[in-house]
Amino acid sequence: xxMSILISGGGVAGxxxxxxxxxxxxxxxxxxxxxxxxxxxxxxxxxxxxxxALLARMGVLGEIQxxxxxxxxxxxxxxxxxxxxxxxxALFSGDVEIERGDLARILYSRSKDAAEYVFGDHxxxxxxxxxxxxxxxxxxxxxxxxxxxxxxxLHSTVRRLAFGGEQQYRHDLGLAVAGFSVPxxxxxxHSGLIYNExxxxxxxxxxRDRARAAVALMFAGPVPDYGWHDTGAQKRIxxxxxxxxxxxxxxxxxxxxxxxxxxxxxISQIRLDRWSAGRVVLLGxxxxxxxxxxxxxxxxxxxxxxxxxxxxxxxxxxxAAYRNYEQIMRPPVAKSQKQAAGAARFLTPATERKxxxxxxxxRILSAPALRGVFGWLARRTANTGTLRDYPLPGSPARVxxxxxxxxxxxxxxx
Numbered sequence: 500x501x502m503s504i505l506i507s508g509g510g511v512a513g514x515x516x517x518x519x520x521x522x523x524x525x526x527x528x529x530x531x532x533x534x535x536x537x538x539x540x541x542x543x544x545x546x547x548x549x550x551x552a553l554l555a556r557m558g559v560l561g562e563i564q565x566x567x568x569x570x571x572x573x574x575x576x577x578x579x580x581x582x583x584x585x586x587x588x589a590l591f592s593g594d595v596e597i598e599r600g601d602l603a604r605i606l607y608s609r610s611k612d613a614a615e616y617v618f619g620d621h622x623x624x625x626x627x628x629x630x631x632x633x634x635x636x637x638x639x640x641x642x643x644x645x646x647x648x649x650x651x652x653l654h655s656t657v658r659r660l661a662f663g664g665e666q667q668y669r670h671d672l673g674l675a676v677a678g679f680s681v682p683x684x685x686x687x688x689h690s691g692l693i694y695n696e697x698x699x700x701x702x703x704x705x706x707r708d709r710a711r712a713a714v715a716l717m718f719a720g721p722v723p724d725y726g727w728h729d730t731g732a733q734k735r736i737x738x739x740x741x742x743x744x745x746x747x748x749x750x751x752x753x754x755x756x757x758x759x760x761x762x763x764x765x766i767s768q769i770r771l772d773r774w775s776a777g778r779v780v781l782l783g784x785x786x787x788x789x790x791x792x793x794x795x796x797x798x799x800x801x802x803x804x805x806x807x808x809x810x811x812x813x814x815x816x817x818x819a820a821y822r823n824y825e826q827i828m829r830p831p832v833a834k835s836q837k838q839a840a841g842a843a844r845f846l847t848p849a850t851e852r853k854x855x856x857x858x859x860x861x862r863i864l865s866a867p868a869l870r871g872v873f874g875w876l877a878r879r880t881a882n883t884g885t886l887r888d889y890p891l892p893g894s895p896a897r898v899x900x901x902x903x904x905x906x907x908x909x910x911x912x913x
Contacts, residue, residue, distance in 0.1 A: 501524065502645045503525070503527075503644045504525050504646045506527065506528065506529045506614075507529075507647070507648065507649050507651045507657045508531065508650035508652060508783075509529050509530075509533070509536065509537070509607070509618070510531075510537060510603055510650070510652065511544075511603060511796055511800065512782045512783030512785075512800070512802065512803055513531070513648070513650035513651075514603065514606035514609070515557075515803035516782060516803035517613065517614040518606065518613070518803075519804060519807035520614075521610055521613025521614040522891070522892040527613065527614035527615065528614065528615045528616075529614050529615070529617065530622065531618050531619075531620075531621075532619070532651075533618065533619070536600070536604055537603060538600040542678040542715070543568055543598050543704075543706070544596070544597060544598075544795075545593030545595065545597075546563075546594060547594045547794075549886060550800070550801070551594060551595065556804075556886065558609070559609060566598075566605070566707065567595050567596055568592065568597060568598065568704075569596075569707060570596055570704060570706045571689045572586065572587055572588050573591065573691035574691070574693065575692075575693045575694075575695070576694055583858050584858035584859070584862045585862070619638065620636050620637055621651075622634055622636060623635050624660065625660045627778055631644060631778070634647065646779075647780075649661070649781045649782065650781075650783050650785055650799075652785055653669070653764060653765075653767060653785070657781065658771075658786075662781075668769050668771050669768075669788075670767060670768045671721075672766045672790050672839070673843045674718070674765070674791075674843050675718055675722045675736075675764065675766065676717040676762075676764065677714075677717075677733065677734075677755070677763045678713065678715050678716075679713075679754070679760060679761045681703075681712050681758070682712070683705045683709060683710055684712075685703055685705070685712055685747075687703065687709075691705070692704070694745075694746040694747070694748070695848065695854045696744055697847075697851060697853075697854070698720065699717070699719070699740070699744060700717040700718070700846055700847050701715075701747070702716075703747070714751055714754070714755075717847055718740040718741065718847065719843055719847045720740065722736060722765050723736065730761055730763075733761060733763040734756060734761065736763075737752070738756070766842065768787070768788050768840075769784065769785070770836070771786065773825070774786045774824075774825050775818075775825065778817060782802050782806060783795070783799035783802060787836065789836050789838075790842055791846065792838060792842060793836060793838055794831075798828070798831065798832060798835060801831075801886075802828050805827050806824045808889025809823045811891055827887075
């Protein structure tokens with residue numbers, strides 16, 4: 500009998516898993532709360548190093564490259580617009596960068612013929628039985644599945660239902676970020692501008708679409724309680740934290756008030772002792788959420804590939820597959836979480852002096868003689884490990900279940 504698998508989340512991790520499982524003969528259903536594919540407010544994601552090998556194996560590398568932002572360096576400016584320093588493109592954009600919404604569209608197009616997509620609905624209850632999981636939905640009829648995968652992000656419903664409330668596992672890094680797009684009135688061409696005040700950052704960049712610019716407003720400090728789907732409240736919170744800021748921030752806040760699409764969230768990590776409970780397993784941000792510079796998108800897609808591969812090797816033993824998937828993914832995730840933990844000190848320095856010191860450091864690192872070294876260091880942070888060969892479409896060879904990369908072992912202190 501064909502194994503049925505429900506995936507909650509239609510962003511990046513969910514469609515990546517649907518791609519591998521659907522092509523392998525599983526009966527896959529993806530449920531997504533949004534009424535259609537989510538945009539991203541222009542928020543970019545990047546891939547670097549050995550992550551490109553996975554994109555090639557999926558058959559999406561060429562399409563991602565065709566839609567890449569092509570971002571170059573980003574200049575740090577003062578309140579008067581004067582250039583103070585430069586962040587090399589390797590820092591933010593990796594080897595290939597694409598807007599998250601474009602990536603989600605590509606992954607959906609690759610998986611939609613091999614999986615059932617249900618938009619505008621979400622899970623409200625899970626009841627595990629020895630031979631399946633009974634799932635209740637907000638709108639559609641209840642259904643039974645063999646396995647359930649929570650790929651529904653930082654505020655995962657599946658995690659809450661199977662593991663308990665979010666506050667037990669969410670560790671905030673002290674930052675929040677808003678992302679949206681505006682007309683490119685800055686004259687940017689595959690380049691960006693960054694402005695800092697203590698505890699605040701404003702970034703504007705224009706890549707593939709020169710008519711538009713992606714905006715990121717980031718601030719340090721607590722975020723008051725509000726409904727996670729209340730866009731009006733999100734805009735008010737951002738406006739309050741950036742009140743009185745200089746440079747072009749007042750104009751950006753005015754544009755924010757009219758922005759039809761907004762990405763807003765705290766910058767947080769998820770730390771769980773285990774990623775599975777019975778027939779339910781977590782993937783991507785729902786399981787680990789690394790934070791900025793933590794290769795979250797790359798890890799989500801590698802995790803999807805690894806989970807699908809271990810399920811294929813396990814021959815129906817989902818417990819063994821879950822165990823091996825977690826054993827393989829935990830070390831690189833732990834390294835990335837450690838790497839991202841200091842994001843606030845770098846992105847939103849707390850004082851003017853710390854801002855100046857950071858800018859001085861990057862003036863040195865962006866010197867022509869050091870750019871090659873900087874790029875090499877940036878690629879090393881991918882931390883994903885060697886791509887394994889699984890009995891999946893596009894994977895040429897079979898490996899032992901749970902086989903680890905030669906780059907690290909379970910004893911690696913990460």
